[in-house]
Each structure stands twice: as C-alpha cells, then as structure tokens.
Amino acid sequence: MSKLGDLGARLYRGEVGYDFVGKRFIWYGVSILITITAIAALAVQGLNMGIEFKGGAVFTTPKTAVSEPKAREFAEEASGHDAIVQELGTGGLRIQISGVDTDAATDVKKKLAADLKVDEAGINADLVGPSWGEQIANKAWTGLGIFMVLVVVYLAIAFEWRMAVAALIALIHDLTITVGIYSLVGFEVTPGTVIGLLTILGYSLYDTVVVFDGLKEGSKDITKQTRFTYSEIANRSINGTLVRSINTTVVALLPVAALLFIGGGLLDAGMLNDISLSLFVGLAAGAYSSIFIATPLVVDLKEREPAMKALKKRVLAKRASAAAKGESADGEDTVVDEPQVVAQGRQPGRRR
Structure with a gap:
C-alpha cells in the first residue's frame, strides 16, 4: 500500500x-x-459581461491576411466600442463587439469588409439585443x-x-x-x-x-x-x-x-x-x-x-x-x- x-x-x-x-x-x-x-x-x-448579457454583435469573417491586433484596431475604429478578436481554424476571424445595435451593425460590417479586404457578403453577423x-x-x-x-x-x-x-x-x-x-x-x-x-x-x-x-x-x-x-x-x-x-x-x-x-x-x-x-x-x-x-x-x-x-x-x-x-x-x-x-x-x- x-x-x-x-x-x-x-x-x-x-x-x-x-x-x-x-x-x-x-x-x-x-x-x-x-x-x-x-x-x-x-x-x-x-x-x-459578454454580449449574451449586455447585447452586441459577433462578426465571423472569411479567411483574411489581417492579424488579430490590426483587426481589433479596425473593429474598434468602426464601432467606437471595445472589441474582442479571435482567430478561427479556417483562417477567418471572430470579432465580438458589445453595445452595437442593429442599425450600427450594418455600417460596422461594411467598414470591416473594406478594412479586412474581404467580401461583405461573406461576413456573418449575429446580433444580441440588450433586452434578450x-x-x-x-x-x-x-x-x-x-x-x-x-x-x-x-x-x-x-x-x-x-x-x-x-x-x-x-x-x-x-x-x-x-x-x-x-x-x-x-x-x-x-x-x-x-x-x-x-x-x-x-x-x-x-x-x-x-x-x-x-x-x-x-x-x-x-x-x-x-x-x-x-x-x-x-x-x-x-x-x-x-x-x-x-x-x-x-x-x-x-x-x-x-x-x-x-x-x-x-x-x-x-x-x-x-x-x-x-x-x-x-x-x-x-x-x-x-x-x-x-x-x-x-x-x-x-x-x-x-x-x-x-x-x-x-x-x-x-x-x-x-x-x-x-x-x-x-x-x-x-x-x-x-x-x-x-x-x-x-x-x-x-x-x-
């Protein structure tokens, strides 16, 4: 023993x-x-608190050559809010921004597509409202x-x-x-x-x-x-x-x-x-x-x-x-x- x-x-x-x-x-x-x-x-x-609790938007992009720090900078400039960026296995990015409503999300999506040099239609946006x-x-x-x-x-x-x-x-x-x-x-x-x-x-x-x-x-x-x-x-x-x-x-x-x-x-x-x-x-x-x-x-x-x-x-x-x-x-x-x-x-x- x-x-x-x-x-x-x-x-x-x-x-x-x-x-x-x-x-x-x-x-x-x-x-x-x-x-x-x-x-x-x-x-x-x-x-x-995550966006599930305070509301916001999550953008999933196709493959891009832009680095995470640079993408975070672009996202914060486009939205005016702090952003969390994670690299995905596909080479794309998951960009999470709190405090973005439905109207602002459309403009942010366009700016991200231009800055990241990807097709706007290829960016998937999931929105979470503050009430939800x-x-x-x-x-x-x-x-x-x-x-x-x-x-x-x-x-x-x-x-x-x-x-x-x-x-x-x-x-x-x-x-x-x-x-x-x-x-x-x-x-x-x-x-x-x-x-x-x-x-x-x-x-x-x-x-x-x-x-x-x-x-x-x-x-x-x-x-x-x-x-x-x-x-x-x-x-x-x-x-x-x-x-x-x-x-x-x-x-x-x-x-x-x-x-x-x-x-x-x-x-x-x-x-x-x-x-x-x-x-x-x-x-x-x-x-x-x-x-x-x-x-x-x-x-x-x-x-x-x-x-x-x-x-x-x-x-x-x-x-x-x-x-x-x-x-x-x-x-x-x-x-x-x-x-x-x-x-x-x-x-x-x-x-x-």
Whole structure:
C-alpha cells in the first residue's frame, strides 16, 4: 500500500488525525479575508459581461491576411466600442463587439469588409439585443436561486437544518470567491461561465454531503455515551474523508487545468476560458469549504444545544477523573501535525 493510502486508512480508522475543527477560527479568518478581497474586486472593477448579457454583435469573417491586433484596431475604429478578436481554424476571424445595435451593425460590417479586404457578403453577423441579454441574466440568477433553495430543502430533510445552513454558507463562499477571481482577471462572463458555476457548486455540495453523511452516522445516540464530544466526532468525519477529497479534487483539477492553461493559454482558445476558469477556481474552493468551512460551522451551531453542552461537560469530567486516577482516557489518538491531542484534548479513535 502507498504511503498516501496507508495514511488514508489510518485517518479513516481514527488512529491519527488533524485538528480541523479545533482550528476552525483560523479557517474562518482566511475565508473572510478572501471573501472581502473578492467583494472589493467586484465593487471596484465589476464583471466583464459578454454580449449574451449586455447585447452586441459577433462578426465571423472569411479567411483574411489581417492579424488579430490590426483587426481589433479596425473593429474598434468602426464601432467606437471595445472589441474582442479571435482567430478561427479556417483562417477567418471572430470579432465580438458589445453595445452595437442593429442599425450600427450594418455600417460596422461594411467598414470591416473594406478594412479586412474581404467580401461583405461573406461576413456573418449575429446580433444580441440588450433586452434578450437581460432575460438571459435574469434566467441565470433564477436558476441559481432555485438551485440554492433545493439544496437547503434537501439537506434539511436528509440531514438537519444546521447542515443545510452550513452547506448554503459554503456554497455562497465558493460562488463569491469564483466570481471575485473573474473580476480580478477580467475574463469574460458568458453562459458557459454560468454552466461552470452550477457545475462546481454541485461538486462542492457532493464533497460536503460525504462528510455530513459520516457525521450523521457517527453522531447517532451521541448523548448515550461519554467518550467523545460532538466536535470530536465531526473532526473524525473530516479526517475519514480527507484523502478521498484530496484524490478526487486533484483528479478533477488536472483536466480542467489542461483546458485553462493549455487550451486557453498556450493554444489561445479563448472560448475555453469561459468555463475552465470557473471550474478550476470553483473546484479548489469547493474542496476547501467542504473541509474547513461547512463541517466546522455545523459544530458551532450544534454545540449551542443544551444537550451537546451537557455532553461536553460529562466527557471532560470523565477525562478529568481518569487523569486524576492515572488512568488512560478512552478515545485518545496520536496527532500527526503536532504533539498534542485534538478537539478538547482528544480526538475520537481507537484506544492505544
């Protein structure tokens, strides 16, 4: 068995563990800092919305000898607006100009034909009106809202409302970070971006539900025992799925990274950036939030209950009594990242 596989097995059995829950305020601080940065970027720079959302025109030209930079210059002179130019495999160009209406598009098409030295009839023009773009944006927000509501309802029924609230906060956290990155790098937001966002939210939710399922199973009849507190059982649930989360995240990120850095970067296939950036950032943020945000939030909410407070007092009292007698307390584990036991003195696991 590999070292990573052996570590995963030991984490699952509770023989070793990292104190994720005990250090949750560190993770909260990191997330708040990143989120504030993302919100500030959105407030200052905003998003570079594609023509599907704000309206405009896309001109597809036949083969031309004019370079992309020169074609961009011609397009901006002809329209008076910023233009995005991409070279096609046919040798033609895809020229995207925002803010161009139907009447102006005809004049722009004539000027482009003259400047690019191509037949005007060979230039294909697709127009997107501002009202249609607004409808697309509203539908995107509606779809996102419905997704969030369904997530909360499902988790509240399948688990409990505290887990539903924690998962919703984690999803908003992932969404805010991803959108903030789009604002910082200036990538265009298109329907492909929305698809990518919905995809990564689903992935983040899957990772979170795996941990929640382990937590639900491990906390059955929790008040009938005095070995572990709720936070310790939650910490064990995270550790039990840690290697699995790392493996699935790395495997998912590799092809997405190829799309983003090779397809969108080296090969200059700019259209791949629409979805690949949202997938790359969202997958990483989702893996982070499922481990460092969602479950610790559940612990904070759950341990406010009188029953959990009473359980914690009983567990600590039992351990104090055992320590006074020189006995070994149940549930003591070795911690692999520092020479102290985790989560209120011990993490649930096997006795040594």
